Amino acid sequence: MKVRVLVMGRSYDSAAAWPEELDVSEGARLGEVLSQWSRALGEGQQPQNSCLVTVSGRHLGTWSQHQDYELRAGDEILLIAPVAGG
Amino acid sequence: MGLSPAERERYQRQLGPGVLSEAGQLQLKQATVLITRVGGMGGPAAMALAMAGLGRIIIAHGGEFLSADLNRQMLGSEEIVGQRRVDHFAGRLRGVNHFIEVEAIDHEPDDEEALSLARRCQVILSCPPTFGERLRLNRAAVRSGVPLIDAAQWGMTGTLTVVRPGETACLACIYPELPPFEELFPVVGAISSAIGSLAALEAIKIVSHTGEPLWGKMLLYDGYHGRMQRVDLLRRPACPVCGAAAA
Numbered sequence: 049m050k051v052r053v054l055v056m057g058r059s060y061d062s063a064a065a066w067p068e069e070l071d072v073s074e075g076a077r078l079g080e081v082l083s084q085w086s087r088a089l090g091e092g093q094q095p096q097n098s099c100l101v102t103v104s105g106r107h108l109g110t111w112s113q114h115q116d117y118e119l120r121a122g123d124e125i126l127l128i129a130p131v132a133g134g
Numbered sequence: 135m136g137l138s139p140a141e142r143e144r145y146q147r148q149l150g151p152g153v154l155s156e157a158g159q160l161q162l163k164q165a166t167v168l169i170t171r172v173g174g175m176g177g178p179a180a181m182a183l184a185m186a187g188l189g190r191i192i193i194a195h196g197g198e199f200l201s202a203d204l205n206r207q208m209l210g211s212e213e214i215v216g217q218r219r220v221d222h223f224a225g226r227l228r229g230v231n232h233f234i235e236v237e238a239i240d241h242e243p244d245d246e247e248a249l250s251l252a253r254r255c256q257v258i259l260s261c262p263p264t265f266g267e268r269l270r271l272n273r274a275a276v277r278s279g280v281p282l283i284d285a286a287q288w289g290m291t292g293t294l295t296v297v298r299p300g301e302t303a304c305l306a307c308i309y310p311e312l313p314p315f316e317e318l319f320p321v322v323g324a325i326s327s328a329i330g331s332l333a334a335l336e337a338i339k340i341v342s343h344t345g346e347p348l349w350g351k352m353l354l355y356d357g358y359h360g361r362m363q364r365v366d367l368l369r370r371p372a373c374p375v376c377g378a379a380a381a
Contacts, residue, residue, distance in 0.1 A: 134263035
């Protein structure tokens with residue numbers, strides 16, 4: 049099945065070349081998919097641990113600390129690199 | 135004390151179905167808001183709240199105004215480059231609405247002062263450049279039970295997070311580890327004013343009990359790609375600020 053991965057927030061420019069769609073097995077868990085996605089990135093392109101992780105509009109934690117979740121076809125994983133800026 | 139005839143005339147375009155009731159406008163008049171800081175986002179937010187008739191606006195922002203601030207800080211002007219900014223900013227706000235009061239603080243409040251200010255407010259707008267300052271305002275908001283609206287920006291993107299203490303995720307729930315700080319972050323002023331204006335709209339809705347505030351949600355706008363998202367934020371039971379252990 050296919051899931052979409054979007055990056056928003058601070059890293060949107062460098063993330064332009066990152067993969068936006070992944071082929072994953074039925075019943076894939078969020079952690080496995082994030083690892084698969086991470087392996088597809090180049091060296092020095094890994095998301096920060098503080099990146100928020102959401103699936104189809106539901107916040108599940110951060111890149112380094114998130115809830116487990118069984119993905120379904122069509123799910124959209126959104127990675128949010130936190131922004132501040134005044 | 136109700137609205138005067140002159141105030142009714144001033145606010146007539148925002149009174150009525152789908153906008154504010156007279157009771158809501160009166161709640162704005164009687165409210166106090168803290169905005170820190172009043173740069174790219176806090177400035178437009180303060181201006182929108184002043185124009186809307188929010189009765190007392192406390193702004194906090196230290197330092198002198200820089201030429202490079204003029205790409206986004208709409209309360210500034212060429213004339214104040216090199217000068218202490220907060221007094222000028224307060225003057226700009228008073229200049230658009232003589233019915234309101236504006237207090238100016240020329241520094242970023244520490245924990246004690248932030249809590250003291252929060253206890254005087256109905257809502258806090260968090261618009262500083264560092265996560266450290268944002269988390270400080272979050273602590274003050276949670277301890278005082280005052281709603282917090284966090285506005286943030288980078289480049290052509292921005293986020294808006296609305297916290298209802300004790301009921302929704304707070305900033306410490308969603309940022310369990312401090313994200314990196316980038317002092318000279320890139321930013322286009324158009325996103326600053328857009329996010330600042332949305333923050334003000336949330337404050338108006340909360341104070342006047344109008345519409346549906348974005349409680350417990352993060353709104354993201356990626357202007358670079360033209361994408362918008364809304365996320366339901368997860369409250370962490372073990373949060374050191376709003377979790378069970380904190381109570």
